[in-house]
Amino acid sequence: FLNEWSIPMLLTQGSTFAEAFANRWTWIYLMEALEDIAWGIIFTSVIFYFLTANNGVEKYNRNALVFLGLSAVFILFAPLINQLATAFYIQDPANTSPDWIEFLGWWDYPTRLIIGLFVTYNSPLFPMLGYTFAGVVLGILMTRPVIPKTFIRNTALVCLGLIVLGVVWLLFIDGIPSDIGRLINFQFHPIWFMFLAIGMQILV
Secondary structure (H helix, E strand, O other): OOOOOOHHHHHHOOOOHHHHHHHHHHHHHOEOHHHHHHHHHHHHHHHHHHHOHHHHHHOHHHHHHHHHHHHHHHHHOHHHHHHHHHHHHOOOOOOOOHHHOOOOOOOHHHHHHHHHHHHOOEOOHHHHHHHHHHHHHHHHHHOOOOOOOOHHHHHHHHHHHHHHHHHHHHHHHHOOOOOHHHHOOOOOOOHHHHHHHHHHHHHO
16 A cells, blocks of 8 residues: 555554545545556456467567557547547546545456556556556567667657657647646556656657
Protein backbone atom coordinates (compact mmCIF):
# COMPACT_ATOMS: atom_id res chain seq x y z
CA PHE A 1 0.00 0.00 0.00
CA LEU A 2 1.30 3.43 -0.85
CA ASN A 3 1.55 5.92 1.97
CA GLU A 4 -1.14 8.12 0.38
CA TRP A 5 -3.89 5.65 1.14
CA SER A 6 -2.44 2.88 3.27
CA ILE A 7 -4.32 1.37 6.17
CA PRO A 8 -1.10 1.27 8.26
CA MET A 9 -0.79 5.04 7.87
CA LEU A 10 -4.25 5.56 9.36
CA LEU A 11 -3.45 3.11 12.15
CA THR A 12 -0.39 5.16 13.10
CA GLN A 13 -2.63 8.23 13.23
CA GLY A 14 -4.82 6.65 15.87
CA SER A 15 -7.59 5.01 13.83
CA THR A 16 -8.77 1.51 14.66
CA PHE A 17 -8.37 -1.17 12.00
CA ALA A 18 -12.12 -1.16 11.37
CA GLU A 19 -12.12 2.62 10.90
CA ALA A 20 -9.05 2.53 8.64
CA PHE A 21 -10.50 -0.24 6.50
CA ALA A 22 -13.88 1.50 6.25
CA ASN A 23 -12.20 4.73 5.12
CA ARG A 24 -9.75 3.31 2.60
CA TRP A 25 -10.92 -0.02 1.24
CA THR A 26 -12.15 1.47 -2.07
CA TRP A 27 -8.58 2.54 -2.85
CA ILE A 28 -7.85 -1.01 -3.97
CA TYR A 29 -9.32 0.28 -7.24
CA LEU A 30 -6.53 2.83 -7.61
CA MET A 31 -3.97 2.29 -10.40
CA GLU A 32 -0.52 3.59 -9.48
CA ALA A 33 2.66 3.92 -11.53
CA LEU A 34 4.23 0.89 -9.84
CA GLU A 35 1.24 -1.20 -10.90
CA ASP A 36 1.58 0.11 -14.45
CA ILE A 37 5.20 -1.04 -14.47
CA ALA A 38 4.24 -4.48 -13.17
CA TRP A 39 1.44 -4.97 -15.70
CA GLY A 40 3.70 -3.59 -18.43
CA ILE A 41 6.24 -6.30 -17.66
CA ILE A 42 3.52 -8.97 -17.67
CA PHE A 43 1.95 -7.89 -20.98
CA THR A 44 5.33 -7.39 -22.63
CA SER A 45 6.49 -10.84 -21.51
CA VAL A 46 3.37 -12.56 -22.84
CA ILE A 47 3.59 -10.76 -26.19
CA PHE A 48 7.30 -11.54 -26.47
CA TYR A 49 6.58 -15.21 -25.78
CA PHE A 50 4.54 -15.43 -28.96
CA LEU A 51 6.76 -13.12 -31.03
CA THR A 52 9.94 -15.01 -30.22
CA ALA A 53 8.58 -18.46 -31.07
CA ASN A 54 10.23 -20.17 -34.06
CA ASN A 55 13.33 -17.93 -34.00
CA GLY A 56 11.12 -14.86 -33.92
CA VAL A 57 13.59 -13.20 -31.57
CA GLU A 58 15.73 -12.42 -34.63
CA LYS A 59 12.92 -10.58 -36.40
CA TYR A 60 13.84 -7.25 -34.86
CA ASN A 61 12.00 -4.97 -37.27
CA ARG A 62 8.78 -7.01 -37.13
CA ASN A 63 8.81 -7.14 -33.34
CA ALA A 64 9.51 -3.42 -33.09
CA LEU A 65 6.64 -2.66 -35.46
CA VAL A 66 4.27 -4.82 -33.39
CA PHE A 67 5.06 -2.91 -30.22
CA LEU A 68 4.98 0.40 -32.08
CA GLY A 69 1.47 -0.44 -33.26
CA LEU A 70 0.42 -1.46 -29.75
CA SER A 71 1.82 1.78 -28.34
CA ALA A 72 -0.16 3.78 -30.89
CA VAL A 73 -3.35 1.85 -30.07
CA PHE A 74 -3.06 2.48 -26.32
CA ILE A 75 -2.34 6.17 -26.89
CA LEU A 76 -4.80 7.02 -29.65
CA PHE A 77 -7.72 4.89 -28.45
CA ALA A 78 -7.42 5.89 -24.80
CA PRO A 79 -9.88 8.83 -25.06
CA LEU A 80 -12.46 6.56 -26.71
CA ILE A 81 -12.01 3.88 -24.05
CA ASN A 82 -12.38 6.55 -21.38
CA GLN A 83 -15.59 7.84 -22.98
CA LEU A 84 -17.04 4.32 -23.16
CA ALA A 85 -16.10 3.65 -19.54
CA THR A 86 -17.62 6.96 -18.47
CA ALA A 87 -20.88 6.12 -20.24
CA PHE A 88 -20.94 2.66 -18.68
CA TYR A 89 -20.10 3.65 -15.11
CA ILE A 90 -22.03 6.97 -15.30
CA GLN A 91 -18.95 8.75 -13.96
CA ASP A 92 -15.45 9.27 -15.33
CA PRO A 93 -13.46 6.42 -13.72
CA ALA A 94 -10.08 7.85 -14.77
CA ASN A 95 -10.73 11.14 -12.99
CA THR A 96 -12.90 10.03 -10.08
CA SER A 97 -11.20 9.48 -6.74
CA PRO A 98 -11.81 6.01 -5.25
CA ASP A 99 -13.46 7.84 -2.34
CA TRP A 100 -16.33 8.79 -4.68
CA ILE A 101 -16.88 5.56 -6.62
CA GLU A 102 -20.56 4.75 -7.12
CA PHE A 103 -20.91 1.01 -7.63
CA LEU A 104 -23.58 -0.21 -10.04
CA GLY A 105 -24.35 -3.47 -8.25
CA TRP A 106 -22.81 -6.43 -6.45
CA TRP A 107 -21.17 -7.59 -9.68
CA ASP A 108 -19.35 -4.27 -10.01
CA TYR A 109 -17.14 -4.92 -7.00
CA PRO A 110 -15.20 -7.92 -8.47
CA THR A 111 -15.39 -6.98 -12.16
CA ARG A 112 -14.04 -3.48 -11.56
CA LEU A 113 -10.83 -5.05 -10.27
CA ILE A 114 -10.21 -6.33 -13.81
CA ILE A 115 -11.86 -3.66 -15.97
CA GLY A 116 -10.47 -0.95 -13.73
CA LEU A 117 -6.91 -1.83 -14.68
CA PHE A 118 -7.54 -0.22 -18.04
CA VAL A 119 -9.75 2.72 -17.12
CA THR A 120 -9.55 3.55 -13.43
CA TYR A 121 -8.24 6.53 -11.45
CA ASN A 122 -4.71 7.92 -11.64
CA SER A 123 -2.79 5.67 -14.07
CA PRO A 124 -5.07 3.46 -16.18
CA LEU A 125 -3.39 1.07 -18.64
CA PHE A 126 -5.17 3.05 -21.39
CA PRO A 127 -3.03 5.06 -22.15
CA MET A 128 -0.14 4.24 -19.78
CA LEU A 129 0.91 1.06 -21.62
CA GLY A 130 1.69 3.38 -24.52
CA TYR A 131 4.77 4.51 -22.60
CA THR A 132 5.83 0.93 -21.91
CA PHE A 133 5.49 -0.31 -25.48
CA ALA A 134 7.27 2.76 -26.86
CA GLY A 135 10.19 1.93 -24.60
CA VAL A 136 10.12 -1.69 -25.75
CA VAL A 137 10.48 -0.52 -29.36
CA LEU A 138 13.68 1.30 -28.46
CA GLY A 139 14.94 -1.69 -26.49
CA ILE A 140 14.39 -4.06 -29.42
CA LEU A 141 16.19 -1.80 -31.86
CA MET A 142 19.13 -1.42 -29.47
CA THR A 143 19.62 -5.21 -29.18
CA ARG A 144 20.21 -5.78 -32.90
CA PRO A 145 23.56 -7.44 -33.65
CA VAL A 146 24.56 -4.50 -35.82
CA ILE A 147 23.30 -1.05 -34.96
CA PRO A 148 23.51 1.50 -37.82
CA LYS A 149 25.81 4.46 -37.23
CA THR A 150 22.85 6.76 -37.86
CA PHE A 151 20.78 5.14 -35.10
CA ILE A 152 21.33 7.85 -32.50
CA ARG A 153 20.73 10.64 -34.98
CA ASN A 154 17.58 9.04 -36.38
CA THR A 155 16.26 8.30 -32.88
CA ALA A 156 16.82 11.93 -31.88
CA LEU A 157 14.96 13.10 -34.99
CA VAL A 158 12.03 10.81 -34.23
CA CYS A 159 11.93 12.13 -30.66
CA LEU A 160 11.96 15.72 -31.85
CA GLY A 161 9.16 14.82 -34.25
CA LEU A 162 7.10 13.40 -31.37
CA ILE A 163 7.66 16.56 -29.34
CA VAL A 164 6.52 18.72 -32.26
CA LEU A 165 3.55 16.41 -32.83
CA GLY A 166 2.57 16.77 -29.17
CA VAL A 167 2.69 20.56 -29.37
CA VAL A 168 0.73 20.59 -32.64
CA TRP A 169 -1.86 18.21 -31.17
CA LEU A 170 -2.30 20.50 -28.18
CA LEU A 171 -2.61 23.68 -30.24
CA PHE A 172 -4.80 22.48 -33.11
CA ILE A 173 -6.68 19.39 -31.93
CA ASP A 174 -7.19 19.53 -28.16
CA GLY A 175 -6.73 23.28 -27.84
CA ILE A 176 -5.24 25.19 -24.93
CA PRO A 177 -7.74 25.17 -22.02
CA SER A 178 -9.06 28.45 -20.64
CA ASP A 179 -7.69 27.39 -17.26
CA ILE A 180 -3.99 27.15 -18.07
CA GLY A 181 -3.44 25.13 -14.89
CA ARG A 182 -5.18 22.18 -16.51
CA LEU A 183 -2.15 21.72 -18.76
CA ILE A 184 -0.31 20.18 -15.83
CA ASN A 185 -3.17 19.17 -13.54
CA PHE A 186 -4.69 15.94 -14.82
CA GLN A 187 -4.94 12.26 -13.91
CA PHE A 188 -5.74 10.89 -17.38
CA HIS A 189 -2.81 11.63 -19.69
CA PRO A 190 -4.03 13.34 -22.90
CA ILE A 191 -2.67 12.35 -26.29
CA TRP A 192 -0.61 15.50 -26.75
CA PHE A 193 1.14 14.92 -23.43
CA MET A 194 1.87 11.29 -24.31
CA PHE A 195 3.63 12.25 -27.53
CA LEU A 196 5.50 15.06 -25.82
CA ALA A 197 6.57 12.93 -22.86
CA ILE A 198 7.70 9.93 -24.92
CA GLY A 199 9.72 12.16 -27.19
CA MET A 200 11.38 13.95 -24.28
CA GLN A 201 12.03 10.78 -22.26
CA ILE A 202 13.76 8.91 -25.07
CA LEU A 203 15.63 12.00 -26.23
CA VAL A 204 17.08 12.55 -22.75
